[in-house]
Amino acid sequence: MQRPRNPDLAARLFGAKPEHTLALLRAAWPSAVGEELARRTQVVALDRGVLRVMVPDVRWQRSLLRVRGDILARLRTVAGRASPRMLGFVTGPVADSAPKATPAPVEAHAEAPAAVRQAAESIPDPEIRARFLEAAGRYLSRFGRDQADTTGAPPSGSAGGSSSSG
16 A cells, blocks of 8 residues: 555644644544444544543443544544544533534635645545545635645745745
């Protein structure tokens, strides 16, 4: 199997701010655990590398503790270095995440740049790859295409970065 060309692309795109990383992990959660389990759980926070997930009761908590390694591995395929170190499960009421009307986007999201699409080819699961590309397109539409630089340079605004615009 070929090694990913840029395994930390997700970390560079979504790892700059905790709320962006949390958004990535929320989007990846259904693929990591399956749609049925995703409806019965709710990703609530990311704190110091621990992804907090609300579960309905102690039974669910025990069951998920047994498979947390598998879940973390699946999240790692999408989030790379931005993936959580650990999962923490808390019990409480879980908002029903049954099919909801998807809000109409304020603006159409851009397609991910070629470099992002090429790097995404290293994601073996086609559904996770598609969700990653969709999330990357939405993120880049909202926060700027300069985040898609795959050269290894820090995002714009960081010391040492160069820009061709000016």
